[in-house]
Amino acid sequence: MDAFHNLMMGFTVIFTPQNLWFCFLGSVVGTLVGVLPGIGPLAALALLLPVTFQLAPVAGLGMLTAIFYGAMYGGSTTSILVNIPGEAASVVTAIDGHEMAKQGRAGAALGMAAMASFVAGTLALIAVTFFSPVLTAFALRFGPPENFGLMLFGLVCTLYMISGSKIKGVLMLAVGFLAATVGLDVVNGRDRFTLGNINLAGGIEILSVVIGLYGVAEILVNCETITKNHMLAERIRGLWPTLADWRASWKPMIRGSFVGFFFGLVPGGGPVTASFMSYALERRVAKDPSRFGKGAIEGVAGPEAANNAAVSGSMIPLMSLGIPGNAVTALLLGALVIQGIQPGPMFITQRPDLFWGVMASMYVGNVFLLLLNLPLAGLWAQCLRIPYRVLFPMILLLSIVGTYSANKNVFDLWVMLGFGVAGYVLRKLQYDFSPFLIAFVLAPILEQSLRQSLVMSPDGVLIFMQRPLAAGLVVASVILAVLVFRQRKPIQPQGDMS
Amino acid sequence: MNPKKILSILGAGIMALGFACVASAQISPQVAKLKPKDFPTQSIEYTVVYPAGGALDITARLLAKHVEKATGDKILVNNRTGGAGMVGHTYLATGAKPDGYTVGVLVNLVWGDAMLRANGRWAYTDLEPIAYINSDPLxxxxxxxxxxxxxxxxxxxxxxxxxxxxxxxxxxxxxxxxxxxxxxxxxxxxxxxxxxxxxxxxxxxxxxxxxxxxxxxxxxxxxxxxxxxxxxxxxxxxxxxxxxxxxxxxxxxxxGSKQFVWNIIRFAVVPKGTPADRKAYLAAGLQAALKDPELLAEYQKLGMYFDPALVKSTNIGADLNALALKEREFYVKTGRLK
Amino acid sequence: MIERGLNVVWCLLGLGTMVNAWSLGLLGPSGPDSGLFPMLCGIIIVICGLTLLLRSNTYVTDPAWPRGGQMWRIAGVTAGLASMAVSLPYVGFAVSSAITTFVLLQAVERSRIVESLILTAASVAAVMYVFGNLLGLALPRGPWGW
Incomplete structure (x- = not known):
């Protein structure tokens, strides 16, 4: 019960008016950051980093982490309401969430998203609280070969996500992979496909891709049908999830929490991958997969749980080892360092007040966010009454600022526009972008870890069989891939593959 | 909890959310002497070429905080990232206006970028060093x-x-x-x-x-x-x-050799063509901050190292360029550069 | 027509990728070199592109391409965004985004000019206040300093 005792100590640290206030402030800012398209948690944290100079470490770090997980709460809002992801981890929520909104069930989708985020956030925190040391050791075992296995597994899982034409889906997968190879090849420092353009040396910015494909393209499509009315013709029915919704959602929520937590924990994972994997899993285990894409609430509950759990999961390597798994946690690490705190294996023993304080603040922040987002669900749903012609220039403007703020590079705006126009055309021709995006996210790690593994292995590809974890993942991927291609018909449930 | 306390906490939060207000208390006389009449009229941008939260970013943010204290000017730290620094370097060398409002906070990896990857579009001499900050040996x-x-x-x-x-x-x-x-x-x-x-x-x-x-x-x-x-x-x-x-x-x-010298050297530059008076003023502000024991203590706490030769340097531009030339020799010797 | 064109584009993209990947080198001393993965992508793209090109049942029946007024709106929004990207470095964020927002408002819904002007001013001011002042984001400035 040591952890429990420590956590209680953390709560005494956090329960000062000032710490609670900054935790609350972080939750509000995070929600907004999530809601606003374009500006994601990374940009927001970078902008707010200087603010934490003046604060005590617990307050500052508590606020920054609250922004991170708060964005996961808020991100679903825009996805569901206007089919434009508030941030990349909510892309997948839009598929069924927006469909629900079109059926007049925006409130139910929003409410369920908030609940799923809360449940997952809390479950994951409990895991962090009690199993940190074990999980840390597990995360460390993820070297390049394991990473490769995991990314391969992820890529195969996306085959389950392809809706519509399989050929078009595979094509999108390949194009996404190709887009990800643009830029500096990390293995040998050579330029690839940069067409001599310095701006492409750093690769294509994911924010520009997401905003372009999902934001700009969506607005272009909507432009066609705009009338003086609001977005949704359908009347809004019921602002709360029904009992049936609950019954359908609680299992996906739990599964999503586990998936998300796992992908947060391991290097190379993160909320974006986690949400996609959860969606693929839900579709795989569903009794009737054809419901997905047509407003299945499981497609909201699972991914929303996953992206939140991933945030908590990524705190483990950060806090217990000082290892950032993604760009956002790298920034949190910087925030610690600026406070004069050296993160690393000694951090928890040297500064238990800070570690447990931040943990406690995350419990509190999740409660804040639930209280904030549940009532807001109804309120946000009412926003759909705003005429689209007022809403959309604002959305575009925010998209531009958000995209620009990532790298302060105007070139990214061109990329955004290019992907927007391409996305518009492809959507008309019934292409699904999910495979593109997931390949774009996974490909760099997949390729790099494969090549790293082969460089460090004296026995070539045998390295993937010598390490049990890597071997398991590779074998699982192969089995899964075979299953996908053997079933030409829509995938039927076949026992629990998870 | 009394209402007054709540208000003060609320105030603190709002203040923290708004930009950190600059205390214009103790501007050092050497800096004030060099201050041009028409400069600065707006905030100065410190461009950092690596992402927020990294060692260079932290260096720059701590520096900005102390330069603000020493000069009373408002400074924004701006991360222009991409291409392992290439995008930011290119911006500073070719895109930024040389009007004194842009200061680059760099590491010496810029030399490799300039010599091996810029393809003649810009050279490291397009960036004029104005202050040495700190180092880290590999x-x-x-x-x-x-x-x-x-x-x-x-x-x-x-x-x-x-x-x-x-x-x-x-x-x-x-x-x-x-x-x-x-x-x-x-x-x-x-x-x-x-x-x-x-x-x-x-x-x-x-x-x-x-x-x-x-x-x-x-x-x-x-x-x-x-x-x-x-x-x-x-x-x-x-x-x-x-x-x-x-x-x-x-x-x-x-x-028993002399060839194994690979340090990260962090320094500040302005784009070539920045007016001399503004450059001198910016340099003075940086110098004042870099003599502030508080900042030095913070850097030391982070484990950053000060190269004595560069700290003592009176002409930092020339000294850094000499190091750049040394690096060039290595590239020529290894056939990376002709 | 457009879809056929797109399928040709896919094939060309795949072929171009393959050529480029070949020149990058497929295999190095320790496994894959820079070109291997792009080569695989290129091959998959060509195969998929060809399949799509040749199999008529993959074509979308009667895609809803924009017509007349719709076309204009889409062109307007695209042009608005492009003008922003072009002008941002020269005239600064305030002016550039104001023009863009105004163009967008006019392009989509020819509402009254006064209304568009007010909306433009309000949204630009709000964004500049939140990002420029509150968050300290260095938005590009015009030659006049804002």
Whole structure:
């Protein structure tokens, strides 16, 4: 019960008016950051980093982490309401969430998203609280070969996500992979496909891709049908999830929490991958997969749980080892360092007040966010009454600022526009972008870890069989891939593959 | 809790959310003397070419805080990232207006970018150094567990020579991480397996996980693991031992050479063509901040090192360019540059 | 027509990728080189592109391409965004985004000019206040300093 005792100590640290206030402030800012398209948690944290100079470490770090997980709460809002992801981890929520909104069930989708985020956030925190040391050791075992296995597994899982034409889906997968190879090849420092353009040396910015494909393209499509009315013709029915919704959602929520937590924990994972994997899993285990894409609430509950759990999961390597798994946690690490705190294996023993304080603040922040987002669900749903012609220039403007703020590079705006126009055309021709995006996210790690593994292995590809974890993942991927291609018909449930 | 307290907390929060207000209390007289009449009328932008939260970003933000204190000017730290610094470097050299409102906070990796990757579009001389900030010598670290436990750098390198291709070392391709390994191999006849990573940090992580045997990094980044006795520094690529790692030998000591010098040098520049008076004023502000014991203490706490020769330098532009030329020699010698 | 064109584009993209990947080198001393993965992508793209091109049942029946007024709106929004990207470095964020927002408002819904002007001013001011002042984001400035 040591952890429990420590956590209680953390709560005494956090329960000062000032710490609670900054935790609350972080939750509000995070929600907004999530809601606003374009500006994601990374940009927001970078902008707010200087603010934490003046604060005590617990307050500052508590606020920054609250922004991170708060964005996961808020991100679903825009996805569901206007089919434009508030941030990349909510892309997948839009598929069924927006469909629900079109059926007049925006409130139910929003409410369920908030609940799923809360449940997952809390479950994951409990895991962090009690199993940190074990999980840390597990995360460390993820070297390049394991990473490769995991990314391969992820890529195969996306085959389950392809809706519509399989050929078009595979094509999108390949194009996404190709887009990800643009830029500096990390293995040998050579330029690839940069067409001599310095701006492409750093690769294509994911924010520009997401905003372009999902934001700009969506607005272009909507432009066609705009009338003086609001977005949704359908009347809004019921602002709360029904009992049936609950019954359908609680299992996906739990599964999503586990998936998300796992992908947060391991290097190379993160909320974006986690949400996609959860969606693929839900579709795989569903009794009737054809419901997905047509407003299945499981497609909201699972991914929303996953992206939140991933945030908590990524705190483990950060806090217990000082290892950032993604760009956002790298920034949190910087925030610690600026406070004069050296993160690393000694951090928890040297500064238990800070570690447990931040943990406690995350419990509190999740409660804040639930209280904030549940009532807001109804309120946000009412926003759909705003005429689209007022809403959309604002959305575009925010998209531009958000995209620009990532790298302060105007070139990214061109990329955004290019992907927007391409996305518009492809959507008309019934292409699904999910495979593109997931390949774009996974490909760099997949390729790099494969090549790293082969460089460090004296026995070539045998390295993937010598390490049990890597071997398991590779074998699982192969089995899964075979299953996908053997079933030409829509995938039927076949026992629990998870 | 009384209402007044709530209000004050609320106020503190709002203040913190708004931009940090600048205390214009103690502007040093040397700086005030150099202040041009028409400058600055708006905030000055410190451009950092790497992402927020990294060592350079932290250096720049701490610096900005103290320059604000010393000059009373408002400074924004702006991360222009992409292409491992290339996008930011190119912006500073070719895109930024030389009006004194743009200051670049860089590391010497800019020289490699200019010489090897800019394809003549810009040169490192397009950026004029105005202040030296701090350094970090590239350091080899090994694990405190596993087959190379307790071995010195010399012993490990000897193994790499006896059994070529068995010792795995983490590198960052096309950068000093790779050049140092190359030099060591050239000087000793050893042969390493070079496992590529995207930066020094991931390499150290791989070392912790046992995926590589030697990693290369900077004390300010890995000292948490040294304190926890997870890894141990085994050799430095600097001219002399540093104050933090008194017991760690330099490569030059081990091999009686002078060639193994690979430091990260952090410095501030302005784009070429910035008016002399503004440049002098910006430099004075930076100097004042860099003499502030509070800032020096913060840098020291982070484990950053001050190269005595560069701290004492009276013409930092010339001294840094001399180092750049030295790096150029290496590129020419290794056939990377003609 | 457009879909056929797109399928040809896919094939060309794949072929171009393959050529480029070949020149990058497929295999190095320790496994894949820079070109291997792009080569695989190129091959998959060509195969998929060809399949799509030749199999008529993959074509979308009667895609809803924009017509007349719709076309204009889409062109307007695209042009608005492009003008922003062009002008941002020269005239600064305030002016550039104001023009863009105004163009967008006019392009989509020819509402009254006064209404568009007010909306433009309000949204630009709000964004500049939140990002420029509150968050300290260095938005590009015009030659006149804002």
């Amino acid at each position: 350091t080899w670290v090994a694990s405190t567990e596993g087959p190379y436990k307790g071995m010195s750098a010399k012993q490990i390198i000897q193994i790499a020579r006896d059994k070529p291709g068995t010792v795995r070392v983490a590198i960052v391709p096309g950068s000093m991480w790779e050049y140092l390994v190359e030099q060591v191999e050239g000087a000793t006849g050893a042969k390493f397996l070079r496992v590529p990573f995207q930066g020094g940090g991931p390499g150290v992580t791989a070392l912790l996980g046992g995926s590589v045997d030697v990693a290369q990094g900077f004390y300010s980044e890995f000292r948490g693991y040294v304190d926890a006795n997870k890894i141990v520094p085994i050799a430095l690529a600097s001219e002399q031992r540093t104050t933090y790692l008194k017991d760690t030998p330099t490569f030059n000591e081990i091999y």
